[in-house]
Amino acid sequence: MDSSYAAGDLRVSDAEREPVIQRLQGAYAEGRLDEDEFDMRVQLAMTAKTRNDLGAVTRDLVPAPTAAVQGSGAPTGEDRMLAAAAHAVAVPTLFVGPLLLMLLSGKRSEYVRRQAAEAVNFQVTLLLLTIVTFGVGGIVYAVAWVLSAVAAVFALTGQTFRYPWILRLLTSSPS
Structure with a gap:
């Protein structure tokens, strides 16, 4: 078994998809996404297989605000x-x-x-x-x-x- 996979090639779980969907909801509420694009990106997030696929869904959005x-x-x-x-x-x-x-x-x-x-x-x-x-x-x-x-x-x-x-x-x- 080859364990040399890059982190982005690893498969994602539902727990990893949830924060991405929440970030999309935030971007939609902020007006950064229109309804059609929001629906499309949620669908992509739900069907993403790898971390690279999931990362591509929010790559062009402003990072979620943090307390810092x-x-x-x-x-x-x-x-x-x-x-x-x-x-x-x-x-x-x-x-x-x-x-x-x-x-x-x-x-x-x-x-x-x-x-x-x-x-x-x-x-x-x-x-x-x-x-x-x-x-x-x-x-x-x-x-x-x-x-x-x-x-x-x-x-x-x-x-x-x-x-x-x-x-x-x-x-x-x-x-």
């Missing part, structure tokens, strides 16, 4: 609460509450800053939509309450939430 890349590691319980508050306080205060949280607590925690900036961008986008449509866009605020609640739950669990289809006027990097 994101800064100070996993968010603390206080960070998660403040980030959730940034999303939740946006319902009654529009962009003012999240902006204040971003300016005050964002200096201490990159996670809080990122989530508060996302909430500000979302609320400013909704406000601009309402102004441009002469108030008709205000109907969208009902959806905004649901999305803000979903974002708050994501923040409480330490996950990053990105609102779809918004203007990203603020960035999460400190000035």
Whole structure:
């Protein structure tokens, strides 16, 4: 029996396929893949025989973010609460509450800053939509309450939430 196989030529298991599929789901959620390409790549991942085959499925995607890349590691319980508050306080205060949280607590925690900036961008986008449509866009605020609640739950669990289809006027990097 020849044991000189390269690591990429070894066969993959279902346990090795799962992180690749999760990375594809993340790339799809980020907008890096359209639906057809996502479906095709998931199919390729599920039918990959070797590590080289599996690696080719995500080779052109940005690497999955890690705690070291994101800064100070996993968010603390206080960070998660403040980030959730940034999303939740946006319902009654529009962009003012999240902006204040971003300016005050964002200096201490990159996670809080990122989530508060996302909430500000979302609320400013909704406000601009309402102004441009002469108030008709205000109907969208009902959806905004649901999305803000979903974002708050994501923040409480330490996950990053990105609102779809918004203007990203603020960035999460400190000035």
